Amino acid sequence: RRFSHRIVHRPSAALAMFCNLSGETPRDPVITRTGHVYERSLIAKHLANHHTDPITNEPLSMEELIPVQVKPVVKPRPTTATSIPSMINLFQNEWDALMLETFQLKQQLENTRQELSRTLYEHDAACRVIARLIKERDEARSALEHFKSNYSANGASSDQSGSSMQVETPTLPAEVIEKLQAKATELSGPRKKRAVPANLATGETLAGYAVVGHSTPHMAGKPGVTCVDINANSQIVSGGIDGQIHITDENQKNVATLSGHSDTVTSVACHPSENLIISTSKDKTARVWTKKGKDYNCAHTVDVHQGSVNSGSFHPTGDYFITVSSDATAALHDLNGQTLVQWPLGNACNSAAFHPDGLLLATGHEDGKIHIWDMKTLSVVATFDSESDAIGTLDFSEDGYQLASVSAHTMTLWNLRKQASTRAVSTEDDKPFGSVAFDKSGIYLAVAQGTEVVVHNVKSWDKVGSFDGHSKLVTGIKWQPDAQGFITTSMDRKINVWGVSEEEEEEEKPKKSSKGKRSRK
Numbered sequence: 001r002r003f004s005h006r007i008v009h010r011p012s013a014a015l016a017m018f019c020n021l022s023g024e025t026p027r028d029p030v031i032t033r034t035g036h037v038y039e040r041s042l043i044a045k046h047l048a049n050h051h052t053d054p055i056t057n058e059p060l061s062m063e064e065l066i067p068v069q070v071k072p073v074v075k076p077r078p079t080t081a082t083s084i085p086s087m088i089n090l091f092q093n094e095w096d097a098l099m100l101e102t103f104q105l106k107q108q109l110e111n112t113r114q115e116l117s118r119t120l121y122e123h124d125a126a127c128r129v130i131a132r133l134i135k136e137r138d139e140a141r142s143a144l145e146h147f148k149s150n151y152s153a154n155g156a157s158s159d160q161s162g163s164s165m166q167v168e169t170p171t172l173p174a175e176v177i178e179k180l181q182a183k184a185t186e187l188s189g190p191r192k193k194r195a196v197p198a199n200l201a202t203g204e205t206l207a208g209y210a211v212v213g214h215s216t217p218h219m220a221g222k223p224g225v226t227c228v229d230i231n232a233n234s235q236i237v238s239g240g241i242d243g244q245i246h247i248t249d250e251n252q253k254n255v256a257t258l259s260g261h262s263d264t265v266t267s268v269a270c271h272p273s274e275n276l277i278i279s280t281s282k283d284k285t286a287r288v289w290t291k292k293g294k295d296y297n298c299a300h301t302v303d304v305h306q307g308s309v310n311s312g313s314f315h316p317t318g319d320y321f322i323t324v325s326s327d328a329t330a331a332l333h334d335l336n337g338q339t340l341v342q343w344p345l346g347n348a349c350n351s352a353a354f355h356p357d358g359l360l361l362a363t364g365h366e367d368g369k370i371h372i373w374d375m376k377t378l379s380v381v382a383t384f385d386s387e388s389d390a391i392g393t394l395d396f397s398e399d400g401y402q403l404a405s406v407s408a409h410t411m412t413l414w415n416l417r418k419q420a421s422t423r424a425v426s427t428e429d430d431k432p433f434g435s436v437a438f439d440k441s442g443i444y445l446a447v448a449q450g451t452e453v454v455v456h457n458v459k460s461w462d463k464v465g466s467f468d469g470h471s472k473l474v475t476g477i478k479w480q481p482d483a484q485g486f487i488t489t490s491m492d493r494k495i496n497v498w499g500v501s502e503e504e505e506e507e508e509k510p511k512k513s514s515k516g517k518r519s520r521k
Contacts, residue, residue, distance in 0.1 A: 017029055017037050017068070017070070018037070019037060019038050019039040019042065020036050020037060020038055020054070020055055021038055021039065021042045021043065021046070021054060022039060022042060024039075026038065026039040026040070027039065028040040028041070028067070029067070029068040029070060030043060030065040030066060030067050030068060031065070031066050031068055032053055032060060032064065032065060032066075033064060033066075034053065034055070034056055034058070036053065036055050036056075037068070038054075038065075040065070040067075043065065044062060047060060047061065047062055139306070139307060142306050143306050143307075143327060146306045146327075170341050170342065170343040170378060171341065171377075171378065172332070172340060172341050172375070172376065172378065173340060173341075176320070176332075176340060177375075177376050179317055179319065180315070180317065180358055180359060180375055180376065181359070181376070183315075183316055183317045183357075183358050184316075184357040184358050184359045187316060187356060187357050187358070188357050194398075196441055196443070197440075197441055197482050199482045199484070200441055200443065200482050200483055201482060201483040201484055203457060203462075203464045203465075205500065206444065206455060206464050206465055206483060207464055207465035208465075208500065209465065209467060209485065209486075209498045209499055209500065210498065210499075210500075210501045211469045211496050211497065211498060212485070212497055212498065212499045212500070212501055212502075213250075213251070213252045213496075213497040214252060214469075214494050214495060214496045214497065215236075215248050215252035215253075215254070215494075215495050216493045216494055216495070217238070217246035217248060217254045217257075217495070218238070218240035218241075218242050218244060218246060218493055219240070219242035219244065220493065221242070222240070222241045222242040222243075223241065223491065223492065223493045224240055224241035224242075224472075224475070224490075224491040224492075224493065225238050225239070225240045225241075225475060225476070225489035225490060225491070225493060225494070225495060226239055226240055226241060226264060226265060226266060226267075226475050226476065226489070227239045227265065227266065227267045227268050227475065227476045227489065228268070228476040228477075228478045228487050228488075228489045228495065229268050229269055229270045229277075229478055230270065230478055230480065230487065231247070231270040231271075231275065231277065232270065232271065232272065232273055232274065232275065233275070234250060234480075235247050235248065235249050235250075235255065236248045236249075236478075236487055236495060236497075237268050237270055237277060238268065238476075238489055238495055239264075239265025239266070239267065239268045239279055239281075240264070240265060240493075241264045241265075243259070243261040243262055243263055243264060243265060243281065243283075244257055244258065244259050244261075244265070245257070245258035245259075245261075245265060245268060245277070245279055245289070246258075247296070248495065252495075252497065256294075256295065256296050258277070258279070258289055258296050258298070260287055260298045260301075261279065261281040261283050261285070261287065262281075262283040263281050263282035263283040263308075264281060264282045265279055265280070265281050266280045266281055266282060266308065266309065266310045266311065267279065267280045267310070267311045267312050267313075268312075269312050269313050269314050269321065270314075271314055271318055272314065272318055273318060274318070275290065275291035275296075276288070276289070276290055276291075276335065277289040277296070278312045278314070278321050279312065280309040280310065280311060280312040280323055281308075281309060282308040282309075283308075284303065284305050284306065284307060284308060284309060284325075285301055285302060285303045285305075285309060286301075286302040286305075286309050286312050286323045286333075287300070287301050287302070288300040288301075288302070288335065288336075288337055299337070300336060300337025301337065302323060302331070302333055302337050302339065304331050304339050304342055305323065305325035305327050305329060305331070306325070306327040306329075307325045307326035307327035307328075307348070308325060308326040309323050309324070309325045310324060310325060310326060310349060310350045310351065311323070311324050311349070311350065311351045311352045312324075312352075313352055313353060313354055314354075315332075315354055315358050316354060316356065316357070316358040317358060319334060319335060320332055320333065320334055320335070320340070321333055321335070322352050322354070322361065323352075324345070324349040324350075324351070324352040324363055325348075325349060326348045326349070326350075326366075327348070328344060328345050328346060328347055328348050328349065329342055329343065329344055329345060329349075330342070330343060330345055330349065330352065330361075330363060330373075331343075332375075341378065343378050345363055345365070345371065346365075346371075347365040347366055347367050347369070348365060348366040349363050349364065349365050349366075350364050350365065350366065350390055350391055350392060351363070351364040351391060351392060351393055351394045352364070352394065353394040353395055353396055353403075354396070355396055355400055356396055356398055356399075356400045357400060358375070359374065359375050359376065360372055360373065360374065360375065360381070361373040361375055362394050362396070362403055363394075364390075364391025364392065364393075364394050364405055365390070365391055366390045366391075367390075368385065368386045368387060368388050368389060368390060368391060368407065369383055369384065369385050369386070369391070370383070370384040370385075370386065370391060370394065370403070370405055370414070371383050372384075372416070382416070382419050384403075384405075384412075384414050384419070384421070386405060386407060386410055386412050386421075386424075388407045388408075388409055388410040389407045389408050389409060389410075390407055390408070391405055391406075391407055392405075392406045392407055392408070392433065392434070392435070393405070393406050393434075393435045393436050393437075394436075395436055395437050395438050396438070397438045397442040397458070398438065398440055398441060398442040399442050400416070401415065401416055401417060402414065402415060402416065402422070402438075402442070402458070403416060404436045404437075404438065404445060404447075405436070406433035406434070406435065406436045406447070406448075407433065408432040408433060409426055409427055409429075409432065409433070410424060410425070410426055410427075410433070411424070411425045411427075411433050411436060411447055411449075412424045412425075413445075413458075423461065425447075427449055427450075430450065431449050431450030431451075432449075432450065432473065433447065433448065433449055434448035434449070434450075434473050434474045434475050434476075435447075435448040435474065435475060435476050435477045436448070436477070437477040437478065437479060437486075438458070438479075439479040439483040439486075440479060440481060440482070440483075441482075441483065442458065443457065443458060443459070443483075444456070444457065444458065444464065444479075444483055445458050446477045446479065446486060448473075448474035448475070448476075448477055448488070449474075450473065450474070451468060451470045451471060451472060451473065451474060451490070452466055452467060452468040452469075452470070452474070453466070453467045453468075453474055453477060453486075453488055453498075454466050454467075455467070467488075467498060469488070469494075469496045469498070470488065470490035470492050470494060470496065471490075471492045472490050472491035472492040473490060473491045474488050474489070474490045475489050475490060475491060476488065476489040480499075484499065484500075485497060485498055485499030485500075486498050
């Protein structure tokens, strides 16, 4: 009653309240049942840990606090803000503090970005390593299953014959060997007596070759053309990283697209007289494509290999083709896709090429070695060691005496009669060798080195010309008849056709006519 009496008789009196914890006027005051006043935020922090009144030590909870309804308290200005100069100084100090805090925040943001970038890079690298390891694991499992199945089959057959330790050596059927021998006899005689073609391009003409046409038929999302050949209709057949095969005509117009491979096409080979194409791919298959009407269709799929099929080539008979793989095996097939024989090579194989007579097969391997196989016995008759990295492309000269090979850093010419290298050329890392090809006469050798193609005279090794028309590594070379031009493919998606330009051809006409008049006189 006394308390109420005072309030009634002194209604205008202002109560001075102070927080019992901070000693300052509270902005949000609350009062306990014992009459003590506190700042709400301070007493809330205290009760979160102790649950007692800080003055009386009696039990206390937030629900028991009673808010005090008072007008908001406005704190008086500090003495430093009572004049304009002092306020300017105060604002300057606050601005400086704000700038320093902003600078620190920027530094923290930059550090956080760098840490995030490094973490994302490490995550990406880890994902790639994991993907590669999973792929290697799957390939190892597949190879193991393949080995187990072959081992079981060989074990069963050997047990039936009574000699469990003896494994049958793979051989070709007798009728196939007879065909190979007959074709070799047919080709070897005329080949040795063959004269230089009358229409063969001279070195001077070849040196003036320029790009007379180009096309980019392969997908831009997966750029890169990996291989090239010319079919019986003088059309260009190319394979790419996009898994597609494109056929373009002499006007560089795409006339057909062959889709079926699920990974990079590693090689294409055209039948010398029929509309027939074989392709190999990293998807572990080879495909036989035939033309029906205007369209090409996949007639047969060969899936006998357990690794990437890296190269395919027609035998000179035109009745068979070879495939070699990273699983260290080679297989000979007929045109119906039936595998006649498959035999081990001893090391992962990247390329294969038949000798012009067809009785020898050259295989280039990951260990830098080249094996020469006798096709009749499927045995190695010679081995060339390039003492370099993995062998890429192989090509025999038309006379059958020389073999050209390239790895990333070395181009080598081998003499089959001497069974030794006659020339070796090295290159730098920024200009790796990509491909090599003899022309049909065997006089010229084109070597893809980096983004350019260098043509040499094989006998004198004089440089006939250097041709730079690509922006990335040249991956394939194919000569046209009588060296009247050649085709190049590259990782820049371009397929370039090299030959005599129209201007140079017009200039050559008067020279040829004047030579003809002098000869008639």
